[in-house]
Amino acid sequence: MSNYIEKDTSNDGIDRRGFLKCMAWAGAGMVWAMKGGILSARAFGADAAGTSDSDFTFVQVSDSHIGFHKGVYTDVVGTFQSAVSRINALPISPSLVLHTGDLTHLSKPAEFDTVAQVMKSINTQQSFFVPGEHDYFVDNGNRYLEHFGKGTIGTGYQSFDFKGVHFIGLVNVANITNGQTALGVLGNEQLEWLEKDVAGLGSSTPIVVFAHVPLWTIYEQWGWGTQDAAQALGYLKRFGSVSVLNGHIHQILQKVEGNITFHTARSTAFPQPAPGTAESPGPTKNIAAEKLRSYLGLTRVDYMEHTGMLATTDSTLADAAPATQL
Amino acid sequence: MQSAMRVFVIYLIVFNMFTINFLTARGQVAPVTQPASQAPVTVKIENFAFLPKELDIAAGTTVTWQNADDVPHTATSKDDPQVFDSGPLDTDDKFSFTFSKPGRYAYYCKVHPHMTGVVVVK
Numbered sequence: 217m218s219n220y221i222e223k224d225t226s227n228d229g230i231d232r233r234g235f236l237k238c239m240a241w242a243g244a245g246m247v248w249a250m251k252g253g254i255l256s257a258r259a260f261g262a263d264a265a266g267t268s269d270s271d272f273t274f275v276q277v278s279d280s281h282i283g284f285h286k287g288v289y290t291d292v293v294g295t296f297q298s299a300v301s302r303i304n305a306l307p308i309s310p311s312l313v314l315h316t317g318d319l320t321h322l323s324k325p326a327e328f329d330t331v332a333q334v335m336k337s338i339n340t341q342q343s344f345f346v347p348g349e350h351d352y353f354v355d356n357g358n359r360y361l362e363h364f365g366k367g368t369i370g371t372g373y374q375s376f377d378f379k380g381v382h383f384i385g386l387v388n389v390a391n392i393t394n395g396q397t398a399l400g401v402l403g404n405e406q407l408e409w410l411e412k413d414v415a416g417l418g419s420s421t422p423i424v425v426f427a428h429v430p431l432w433t434i435y436e437q438w439g440w441g442t443q444d445a446a447q448a449l450g451y452l453k454r455f456g457s458v459s460v461l462n463g464h465i466h467q468i469l470q471k472v473e474g475n476i477t478f479h480t481a482r483s484t485a486f487p488q489p490a491p492g493t494a495e496s497p498g499p500t501k502n503i504a505a506e507k508l509r510s511y512l513g514l515t516r517v518d519y520m521e522h523t524g525m526l527a528t529t530d531s532t533l534a535d536a537a538p539a540t541q542l
Numbered sequence: 543m544q545s546a547m548r549v550f551v552i553y554l555i556v557f558n559m560f561t562i563n564f565l566t567a568r569g570q571v572a573p574v575t576q577p578a579s580q581a582p583v584t585v586k587i588e589n590f591a592f593l594p595k596e597l598d599i600a601a602g603t604t605v606t607w608q609n610a611d612d613v614p615h616t617a618t619s620k621d622d623p624q625v626f627d628s629g630p631l632d633t634d635d636k637f638s639f640t641f642s643k644p645g646r647y648a649y650y651c652k653v654h655p656h657m658t659g660v661v662v663v664k
Contacts, residue, residue: 499613
């Protein structure tokens with residue numbers, strides 16, 4: 217590879233490598249940093265990922281829907297593997313990987329096996345999971361819990377600490393209301409557990425919550441929200457930094473409420489329309505096969521202990537290769 | 543006295559005529575509509591909706607749900623105990639259930655609980 221502009225000759229802070237990085241993030245869309253509950257956009261091309269000064273990074277993947285095979289979305293295993301390749305190409309391997317649900321499309325044993333295999337190929341210390349409704353509705357989550365429920369409680373919820381950050385995985389797809397609400401539900405048992413789980417933590421502990429269905433109401437007509445999320449978030453209000461990571465809606469949306477930052481991730485399988493812009497929330501139609509990868513992606517989160525900062529970076533499968541490979 | 547009796551007799555005759563007409567009318571309607579409404583009915587699942595959303599049928603009718611979407615759905619009774627549950631219906635999958643008892647049967651999709659429907663059995 218020839219290097220026409222190796223150095224920053226025009227003194228504008230951008231050399232060739234920096235420019236290509238800019239383009240990569242431009243394709244990715246957004247780079248956000250959070251400090252003390254205030255969200256601020258970072259310049260594209262700045263070292264937004266901050267791998268050099270962060271204490272650890274983790275990655276969120278979501279909605280792999282293994283087993284789905286319709287329209288242009290004929291290779292959900294391939295696109296899931298592409299996401300994994302991107303994770304494995306990161307300059308510093310993420311400490312953890314979180315999968316925020318809809319691992320499979322129809323909860324078939326072979327689908328769960330494929331998910332387990334692909335997840336195993338990621339260079340990381342440990343992976344954590346929460347189920348989506350596609351992992352739960354066929355058999356009340358039995359097969360999901362068999363494969364991915366180790367170390368979890370009840371319907372599959374859990375918490376753990378990693379380098380000073382408290383992670384909480386919640387389940388809001390267990391159909392416990394028997395159709396009495398259109399939205400996701402956590403349920404009393406889990407809410408009581410959550411209240412106790414965080415009771416002993418100091419308010420300066422950074423909290424990362426991950427769950428499948430968004431914990432804020434995005435579009436009730438399509439069931440994009442969680443009925444009793446307010447109660448859960450009430451237990452987390454006193455903390456200085458709370459990041460909520462969700463999947464389910466197959467697109468990026470963000471919101472800040474007090475010290476709580478909400479973020480939804482892209483799917484690795486297929487995109488869904490923006491709220492209310494289509495007749496139904498089904499897979500987006502009329503996407504050209506060659507454009508598909510720009511609608512799929514993953515989210516990387518960097519945590520910097522000395523600044524108490526969490527930065528989420530979304531990238532698509534169509535983005536340029538990581539900077540180290542340019 | 544005699545005329546009072548006559549009035550009463552006329553009253554009885556008129557009353558009976560009404561009653562007979564009423565019964566006959568019902569008797570005539572029933573045989574025509576009953577078999578027709580027992581013919582199998584299809585509920586299409588399309589664009590994340592049950593079509594028709596509300597279905598009126600006679601007892602003994604078999605209802606078949608058919609999924610025309612490219613994602614899976616279910617038709618699952620909201621009642622406790624559950625009256626019917628299709629299980630996963632992938633694209634073009636069908637599920638049939640025969641409603642033998644009159645009543646109002648609300649149902650939903652377990653994958654997308656904002657999708658609801660009702661079968662009214664008379």
